[in-house]
Amino acid sequence: MKNFSKISQALHYIDDNLDDDLSYEIVAETFHFSPFYFHHIFSAIVGKTITMFIRERRLEKACRMLSNTSEPITTICFACGFNSSQSFCRTFKSYYGMSPNAFRKCGYIPDIVSVEEMIKKFANRLKGGILVSPNIVKKGKLLVAGITGNGNETGKLWSEFSKVKDKIDNKVSENGYEIRLFGEEINTCHVGVSVKDDNTKELTCLMLPASLYASFDVYISKGYTSENDAINKWLTDNKDYYERSLLDGKSYVVESYDERFNEGNDESIVEVWIPIIKKR
Numbered sequence: 001m002k003n004f005s006k007i008s009q010a011l012h013y014i015d016d017n018l019d020d021d022l023s024y025e026i027v028a029e030t031f032h033f034s035p036f037y038f039h040h041i042f043s044a045i046v047g048k049t050i051t052m053f054i055r056e057r058r059l060e061k062a063c064r065m066l067s068n069t070s071e072p073i074t075t076i077c078f079a080c081g082f083n084s085s086q087s088f089c090r091t092f093k094s095y096y097g098m099s100p101n102a103f104r105k106c107g108y109i110p111d112i113v114s115v116e117e118m119i120k121k122f123a124n125r126l127k128g129g130i131l132v133s134p135n136i137v138k139k140g141k142l143l144v145a146g147i148t149g150n151g152n153e154t155g156k157l158w159s160e161f162s163k164v165k166d167k168i169d170n171k172v173s174e175n176g177y178e179i180r181l182f183g184e185e186i187n188t189c190h191v192g193v194s195v196k197d198d199n200t201k202e203l204t205c206l207m208l209p210a211s212l213y214a215s216f217d218v219y220i221s222k223g224y225t226s227e228n229d230a231i232n233k234w235l236t237d238n239k240d241y242y243e244r245s246l247l248d249g250k251s252y253v254v255e256s257y258d259e260r261f262n263e264g265n266d267e268s269i270v271e272v273w274i275p276i277i278k279k280r
Contacts, residue, residue, distance in 0.1 A: 006031050007045050011115045014050075018058050018081050024050040037260065044217045046118075047133060058082065059095055063110035066103050073100050134214040134234065139273070142208040142254075144177045145170075145200040146192015151180055157191045164203065170196045176257035179206060181250045208254070211245055213273040220261075220268050231274060245275035 010031050014022060027050060028038035042050045058080040065076045074085045082088035092100050145168060147161045158178075172194040179190040190206045198205040216231060235244065244251055254273040262268045 004045060006033070007042055008115075008119045010042070011046075011118060014054055015057060015115050018054075018061050019079050020081065022054050022081065040260070044135060054081075055091070056095075059092060060110060060112045062088070062092065062100065063096075063103065063108070064112060066100055067107075067109055076100070134216045134274070136276075137213050137215050137273075138210070139208075139213055140210045142177070143195055143198065143205055144179060144190060144192045144208065145195040145198070145203045145205050146177075146190055148188060148190045148204050148206070151182065151187035151189040154178060154189050154191065157189055161191050165193065168193060168195065168200060168203070170199060172196060175259075176261075178255040178257070179208070179252060180255075181247065181252045183250055186250060208247065211275045212278060213254070214242065214276050216272045216274070218270045218272055220270055231272070235274070241279055242276040243279060245277050247275070 010027055013030065014027065024039055024042075025035045028035045031038070033041070039050060042053075046053055048056075062076050062080045065071055065079065069076075071079070073089070077085045077088035080088070082091070089099055092103070096103060098106075147157050149157045149160075174193065176191070176193055181188045181190075190204070192203065192206075195205070214231075214234065216234075235242070246252070252275065254275075256271040256273060258271065260269040
């Protein structure tokens with residue numbers, strides 16, 4: 001996928017320019033992303049924010065220089081993109097639990113993962129069209145005004161909703177939501193938009209409670225064939241840590257359609273939220 005390729009290029013770019021100004025806005029502009037979109041895509045693929053990644057790579061470079069050279073601490077500091085030796089020493093100690101000088105005296109040989117190894121690992125997280133390592137996010141209450149119907153007729157529901165969407169004057173945003181409630185005897189779907197209150201005509205409101213979610217990015221051009229299997233595998237693999245949260249005793253899942261969704265675009269992304277409870 002194009003985004004995955006660009007993130008791979010960005011990782012190499014960061015590693016080659018650790019002594020320069022590397023704010024996420026600058027890197028995003030270099031690879032022609034909006035800062036918001038780049039931040040989200042980078043975090044989803046790499047598993048951490050770009051700011052955190054840059055800091056860690058700078059510190060790893062410093063470790064390598066401390067182990068393999070006799071360069072002064074000040075020289076290493078600026079070679080790794082830090083603005084002052086005080087800031088460098090403080091950050092280094094908070095991360096490694098010792099000062100740069102103590103690290104050098106211990107004679108540690110840092111085990112640093114190459115960008116190529118990282119990219120291979122990230123590629124293994126991408127199965128079909130879904131990133132199988134989700135972000136764990138907290139969401140507040142969500143009131144969705146829309147149309148409820150048969151879970152097997154989502155296209156029809158969205159078509160009906162599109163006829164009344166522009167009449168809604170209390171929308172929180174233009175983002176769309178598809179909420180599926182399912183079980184042995186239920187397969188219901190609610191489609192709509194988030195609203196400030198339930199003062200909506202001709203529409204049904206569904207309130208989702210504040211919840212912790214496992215948020216998966218799905219590239220719709222790759223289809224949804226891998227979605228359920230990937231999500232179920234993640235839930236099984238993490239059953240000691242998380243379990244599904246229910247809505248009035250029913251299982252549910254949320255599809256979020258934000259500014260990254262553009263039907264027909266190969267890079268279009270849908271977020272799939274699985275409500276979870278942290279067990280420990």
